[in-house]
Amino acid sequence: MMIRESQIMKIHYITAIGALFVVAVHILMRLIMPYNMSLEYENVIANYHNIPYAILLESILVLIAIHGFNGLRVILLELRQSKAWEDGVTVLTIAAMMGVIAYGTRTIIVANGLGFE
Amino acid sequence: MTEQMIEKIERIEKKHEKKENLRSSVVLKVYRANRLAGEPGRYDSIEVPVQRWTTVLDALLHAKSYKDPSIGIRYSCRMASCGSCGMKINGIPRLACYTKVSELEGSSITVEPLANFPHLRDLVTDFSQFFVHHRNMQPYVQNEHADIKDREKLSEFVQSPEDLDKFLQFSYCIKCGLCYSACPTVATDTKFPGPQALSQEYRYFIDNRDTASKERMNIVDDKHGIWRCHFAGSCSSVCPKGVDPALGIQLLRGHLLGFSKNEKKIADLQERLKKD
Numbered sequence: 001m002m003i004r005e006s007q008i009m010k011i012h013y014i015t016a017i018g019a020l021f022v023v024a025v026h027i028l029m030r031l032i033m034p035y036n037m038s039l040e041y042e043n044v045i046a047n048y049h050n051i052p053y054a055i056l057l058e059s060i061l062v063l064i065a066i067h068g069f070n071g072l073r074v075i076l077l078e079l080r081q082s083k084a085w086e087d088g089v090t091v092l093t094i095a096a097m098m099g100v101i102a103y104g105t106r107t108i109i110v111a112n113g114l115g116f117e
Numbered sequence: 118m119t120e121q122m123i124e125k126i127e128r129i130e131k132k133h134e135k136k137e138n139l140r141s142s143v144v145l146k147v148y149r150a151n152r153l154a155g156e157p158g159r160y161d162s163i164e165v166p167v168q169r170w171t172t173v174l175d176a177l178l179h180a181k182s183y184k185d186p187s188i189g190i191r192y193s194c195r196m197a198s199c200g201s202c203g204m205k206i207n208g209i210p211r212l213a214c215y216t217k218v219s220e221l222e223g224s225s226i227t228v229e230p231l232a233n234f235p236h237l238r239d240l241v242t243d244f245s246q247f248f249v250h251h252r253n254m255q256p257y258v259q260n261e262h263a264d265i266k267d268r269e270k271l272s273e274f275v276q277s278p279e280d281l282d283k284f285l286q287f288s289y290c291i292k293c294g295l296c297y298s299a300c301p302t303v304a305t306d307t308k309f310p311g312p313q314a315l316s317q318e319y320r321y322f323i324d325n326r327d328t329a330s331k332e333r334m335n336i337v338d339d340k341h342g343i344w345r346c347h348f349a350g351s352c353s354s355v356c357p358k359g360v361d362p363a364l365g366i367q368l369l370r371g372h373l374l375g376f377s378k379n380e381k382k383i384a385d386l387q388e389r390l391k392k393d
Contacts, residue, residue, distance in 0.1 A: 004338050005338050005339055005340055005342060005344050006334075006338045006344070006373045006374065009344050009374070010374060013374075074344075074345070077306070077340055077341070077345075078302065078305045078306045078309075078345060079305065081306060081307055081308045081341065086340060
């Protein structure tokens, strides 16, 4: 079933608002200790081991990937107008979005240690 | 008292004259090209005499009458009603009949064909695609209760002034194409209906005589539809009739997103005979 453009744009706007919120929380979490300390290996791994924080990182990944790749689709749709181009752009951006989410999720899972310990 | 008033009026007039760029003549730089003949574009400089009240169209018609009769220009009413004489004047889409030479700065005025339209010759562009977009919006009231075939049953809708206010400004559109020419999305996306068509869709969507709201939403809810508007707002700033197409687009978007509800009470049919 085809999704209407208004539904896609609703998702686009909701993911933008959601991303703003989760990225704000993420930045605040970086500021609870000196910035250079928060980037130290042990601290980064500790963040991934914290399940609520791992969920926060996963939600940042999903929200930004959906919003960003839909934005890219919109830009590319305006570039050229033909059925082949439009279908190609839609398939390509969905595939790229799923690839990025899959790779990012894998990173979170590996760093978290789930299933690999 | 009267003398004081006259002095005051004279002072205001002098102030106004300073603002206006009064000249006895002006150089028109007219874009000339015949695309069909494959001619490359060039600018012809033509000096024309001007008065305080001379419009760019008057100046062009003077040039056409006395200097170069081959200048291609489209015009009709000369009073900003028909929307025929749209062109880029000093880079901005304007109606030539509605732009006074004295309003413009500099000793020369550059006139070019409207952007975003296929160019035909000199200042004339092809409006076919523009009107196709307009037609696609079904720019007419649709109401299954209105029997237009049976003359006996012909009657009018009862509409309150409040209902009229909702779409009145959008009905002032004269289809001059200035907003379409100024739109940055139209420049790249040929399937985008443009501000004129979208604002007209809102005009009929919000009209309480129309019952096809859902169908109208479906028309604009497309990959190349209403969502491609960047809200640059240039359409509204160039409109010579004070229509705000960007507002119409945003209001229609609100309805599509569910922020606004089109809870219009469909206007009743008042049988003319009964009323009389």
